[in-house]
Amino acid sequence: MRPEDILLPTPAGVCCKPGGFHIDPTRAVEKAIITHGHSDHARAGHGAVLATQETLDLMRLRYGENFAGSTQAIRYGESVTLGGVRVTFHPAGHVLGSAQVAVEADGLRVVASGDYKNVADPTCTPFELVRCDVFITEATFGLPVFRHGDPDGEIARLLHSVALFPERAHLVGAYSLGKAQRVIALIRRAGHDRPIYLHGALETITRYYERRAIPLGDLRPVRDAKKGELAGAIALCPPSALKEVWSRRFPDPVTAFASGWMRVRARARQRGVELPLVVSDHADWDGLIATIAATGASEIWVTHGQEDALVHWSKQRGLKARPLAIVGYGDEDETDGTAPGPVVDGEAPAE
Ligand SMILES: [Zn+2]
Numbered sequence: 015m016r017p018e019d020i021l022l023p024t025p026a027g028v029c030c031k032p033g034g035f036h037i038d039p040t041r042a043v044e045k046a047i048i049t050h051g052h053s054d055h056a057r058a059g060h061g062a063v064l065a066t067q068e069t070l071d072l073m074r075l076r077y078g079e080n081f082a083g084s085t086q087a088i089r090y091g092e093s094v095t096l097g098g099v100r101v102t103f104h105p106a107g108h109v110l111g112s113a114q115v116a117v118e119a120d121g122l123r124v125v126a127s128g129d130y131k132n133v134a135d136p137t138c139t140p141f142e143l144v145r146c147d148v149f150i151t152e153a154t155f156g157l158p159v160f161r162h163g164d165p166d167g168e169i170a171r172l173l174h175s176v177a178l179f180p181e182r183a184h185l186v187g188a189y190s191l192g193k194a195q196r197v198i199a200l201i202r203r204a205g206h207d208r209p210i211y212l213h214g215a216l217e218t219i220t221r222y223y224e225r226r227a228i229p230l231g232d233l234r235p236v237r238d239a240k241k242g243e244l245a246g247a248i249a250l251c252p253p254s255a256l257k258e259v260w261s262r263r264f265p266d267p268v269t270a271f272a273s274g275w276m277r278v279r280a281r282a283r284q285r286g287v288e289l290p291l292v293v294s295d296h297a298d299w300d301g302l303i304a305t306i307a308a309t310g311a312s313e314i315w316v317t318h319g320q321e322d323a324l325v326h327w328s329k330q331r332g333l334k335a336r337p338l339a340i341v342g343y344g345d346e347d348e349t350d351g352t353a354p355g356p357v358v359d360g361e362a363p364a365e
């Protein structure tokens with residue numbers, strides 16, 4: 015049996031013929047397995063969806079009650095058998111509910127990791143290494159220049175700036191699913207217990223994280239705050255809102271942006287970001303290559319991002335490697351923020 019007999023790459027995502035399902039399909043299919051709630055991986059309109067409870071809930075929050083014909087929740091470590099193929103979910107450490115999907119038949123195991131990171135995140139279950147024959151990896155930050163460093167150090171820089179400019183608001187651009195909540199949790203862990211203000215587009219998902227027992231402290235909607243109250247305060251918003259009329263209500267704001275792309279100074283400058291914070295929910299170059307090596311896989315398929323360098327690196331190590339050229343991934347999280355995102359609260363586009 016070849017890996018392609020279990021999972022076949024197609025332009026719309028990888029397809030399991032014997033199991034009758036696609037993983038993170040970019041068009042509507044009969045049966046979809048969804049790794050996580052970001053809109054480029056989780057789309058509305060599938061017949062049946064198998065995903066973690068959190069991913070299903072997040073899809074429901076974003077797309078409404080009828081986002082799929084039917085749904086089935088599965089836990090980390092749990093398996094289902096579909097058409098003789100065994101499917102097991104494992105934590106991916108990317109955002110709340112994110113999963114790697116291991117697909118096995120005839121002693122051959124293929125792991126589709128979706129998006130992942132192998133560093134600690136107080137808002138989700140840590141990445142679990144799964145040994146496999148074929149590892150399907152993203153490559154969002156698949157270039158050696160991308161080294162994310164220590165997120166706590168980045169948050170310390172933010173808090174230092176808040177202490178230095180007590181009369182200015184600090185406006186932090188952060189993606190609405192995962193990044194915003196992680197940044198808040200990191201700020202709390204650093205001991206900052208004052209109210210943190212939220213743009214309307216971040217409220218629904220952030221409140222959902224709190225309902226899943228992730229404590230985020232005193233959070234308040236920006237819309238209810240008086241201008242004076244915002245002096246010296248930290249507020250989070252979708253990256254696109256940093257430049258919108260919305261941001262004018264803040265007194266002399268310091269603009270920050272939490273993203274792996276902030277490693278590239280030109281990008282920060284281009285966006286007019288004064289305080290770039292390198293915080294990413296994706297593995298950096300070192301994380302990608304360490305993970306690939308640790309899976310023990312002899313074959314690597316690269317889904318999206320900077321595929322070439324990672325394919326090249328894998329081949330140099332004597333692994334079989336190929337880019338999958340799936341169109342439509344990388345639209346939401348950790349793009350450089352220019353792509354339109356979904357409307358969450360009806361207030362403003364999330365990205
Ligand atoms: Zn993602």
Ligand SMILES: [Zn+2]
Binds near residue numbers: 129344
């Ligand atoms: Zn992605």
